[in-house]
Amino acid sequence: MTPPFPAAAERYEAFRARVWGRSTSHVASRSESRFALNETRQNIELDLQAQWFGGEFGKVFTGTDGEKIEIVQFGHWNRGAGPDFTESAVRIDGELRRGSIEIDLDVRSWETHGHGSNRNFNDVVLHVFKDRPALNRYFTCSEEHRNIPQLLLPQFTGLEGPPDFLPEARPGRCIAPLAEMDDHEVGELLDCAAQYRLRLKSERLSVMMNATDPDQAMFQAIAEALGFRMNKTAMAILAQRCPVSKLLKLSPAEREARLFGAAGFLDHAGLESINEDDSKTYLRELWDRWWVMRDDVQLEPSRAIPWCFHGSRPLNHPQRRVAALATVTNQWEQLRKIWVQHVNNFEKDVNNSFNNPPATYWNHHYTLSSAASENPMKLIGKDRQRDILGNVILPGIVGLGDDRENSAWVSYTQLRGAAMNQKLRRAGLRLFGAEKDRRKLFTSYYHQQQGLLQIYHDFCLEDASNCENCPFPEQLSQWRSRPV
Numbered sequence: 001m002t003p004p005f006p007a008a009a010e011r012y013e014a015f016r017a018r019v020w021g022r023s024t025s026h027v028a029s030r031s032e033s034r035f036a037l038n039e040t041r042q043n044i045e046l047d048l049q050a051q052w053f054g055g056e057f058g059k060v061f062t063g064t065d066g067e068k069i070e071i072v073q074f075g076h077w078n079r080g081a082g083p084d085f086t087e088s089a090v091r092i093d094g095e096l097r098r099g100s101i102e103i104d105l106d107v108r109s110w111e112t113h114g115h116g117s118n119r120n121f122n123d124v125v126l127h128v129f130k131d132r133p134a135l136n137r138y139f140t141c142s143e144e145h146r147n148i149p150q151l152l153l154p155q156f157t158g159l160e161g162p163p164d165f166l167p168e169a170r171p172g173r174c175i176a177p178l179a180e181m182d183d184h185e186v187g188e189l190l191d192c193a194a195q196y197r198l199r200l201k202s203e204r205l206s207v208m209m210n211a212t213d214p215d216q217a218m219f220q221a222i223a224e225a226l227g228f229r230m231n232k233t234a235m236a237i238l239a240q241r242c243p244v245s246k247l248l249k250l251s252p253a254e255r256e257a258r259l260f261g262a263a264g265f266l267d268h269a270g271l272e273s274i275n276e277d278d279s280k281t282y283l284r285e286l287w288d289r290w291w292v293m294r295d296d297v298q299l300e301p302s303r304a305i306p307w308c309f310h311g312s313r314p315l316n317h318p319q320r321r322v323a324a325l326a327t328v329t330n331q332w333e334q335l336r337k338i339w340v341q342h343v344n345n346f347e348k349d350v351n352n353s354f355n356n357p358p359a360t361y362w363n364h365h366y367t368l369s370s371a372a373s374e375n376p377m378k379l380i381g382k383d384r385q386r387d388i389l390g391n392v393i394l395p396g397i398v399g400l401g402d403d404r405e406n407s408a409w410v411s412y413t414q415l416r417g418a419a420m421n422q423k424l425r426r427a428g429l430r431l432f433g434a435e436k437d438r439r440k441l442f443t444s445y446y447h448q449q450q451g452l453l454q455i456y457h458d459f460c461l462e463d464a465s466n467c468e469n470c471p472f473p474e475q476l477s478q479w480r481s482r483p484v
């Protein structure tokens with residue numbers, strides 16, 4: 001039987017700490033890997049801004065001059081030129097300052113981007129960045145030569161998920177010691193790694209909930225889950241630009257218009273070029289609602305949300321993801337009850353929230369301009385529902401720290417596995433090699449898949465020696481000799 005929450009997570013955490021001789025989070029290296037990707041600098045910066053605004057770094061910090069910094073109000077995403085976040089409130093050494101916040105990857109971007117000579121940046125009260133030169137000190141000064149407090153972000157606390165780049169899969173050196181372990185032992189290892197991962201996700205959500213607002217943190221996390229890997233950040237930004245509290249004040253049709261408009265998908269000029277009658281009708285309805293609200297929401301081109309249109313299935317086109325977020329908003333009260341109230345069957349409740357949705361344009365269309373498909377399509381299928389439950393709702397419940405922690409964990413272990421993806425296949429190949437039956441046995445459940453990904457992340461992605469120096473194979477005997 002799986003140890004209860006949080007005993008299994010603690011066992012895996014202690015194992016990791018013993019193996020690596022440290023107990024610090026692996027998040028920094030993961031973040032570095034993420035930033036090593038071949039992404040544009042602008043997208044990386046947007047990623048960082050979304051993490052900041054989502055509250056992933058928390059809200060209490062120490063500035064580069066030792067000041068005590070507390071974010072009282074994160075402010076608003078700027079839609080136009082100027083600093084990234086406006087109408088913010090920051091308490092610095094007890095003094096409340098109102099103004100804007102600028103987020104850069106590197107402290108020097110303040111000057112290289114010309115902010116120091118731009119009067120639009122004169123009301124900046126805090127300059128946040130993740131890098132600075134090791135030797136020289138760079139100050140942040142406004143056009144009026146006012147010194148602006150600086151904040152070098154601490155270690156990333158977020159769970160961005162495994163990096164997008166994964167090395168080629170090849171059988172690993174740990175196959176032999178894992179093959180010596182019986183199924184129960186391997187199952188327990190995966191259980192403990194999965195519980196650890198669940199706890200990390202719950203911690204990320206707790207930080208976000210405390211830093212922003214519990215409903216908004218959950219809304220953003222669900223949006224991320226809907227975005228898959230390719231559009232996770234874009235969906236997070238959309239959720240931040242269209243907070244759930246504001247969407248709930250609108251009618252369902254207005255919500256959809258606001259989301260599509262803020263996403264940058266409503267182009268009036270494009271309306272005329274569409275031939276499909278139902279696409280034209282639907283788009284016109286969206287546009288009619290959007291144009292009355294767009295002055296308050298529309299982004300200037302340089303701040304457009306960075307959607308990724310390549311490499312995903314047609315069913316997961318970004319426009320369908322936005323429609324899915326509108327569906328989530330329409331079901332918000334029902335969904336919300338699942339984590340704020342005691343329910344008996346989490347999975348059934350999540351499925352009930354999404355089953356039998358009203359007929360919509362998106363039942364038969366891949367995009368805003370595509371011809372209708374004959375076969376109906378679900379906006380939020382079974383796998384997404386499971387991911388929303390496993391990646392957001394159950395971690396959210398664990399993060400609340402009430403007496404439902406263990407029942408959330410038990411429900412987590414009962415979720416059937418999601419469809420195999422490239423990451424899981426690679427992880428399975430590395431740890432279990434050609435043993436198909438074992439791979440299948442240990443990836444049948446969602447939590448096993450998550451445990452496998454955690455081990456892959458903690459060891460395979462830390463390794464740069466083609467397994468030779470990886471401590472995992474030798475340490476497995478330690479694992480076996482120290483049961484809970």
Ligand code: SF4
Pocket residue numbers: 171172173174175430431459460461463466467470471472473
């Ligand atoms: S890096 Fe370590 S954990 Fe990964 S396959 Fe190689 S030996 Fe196994």
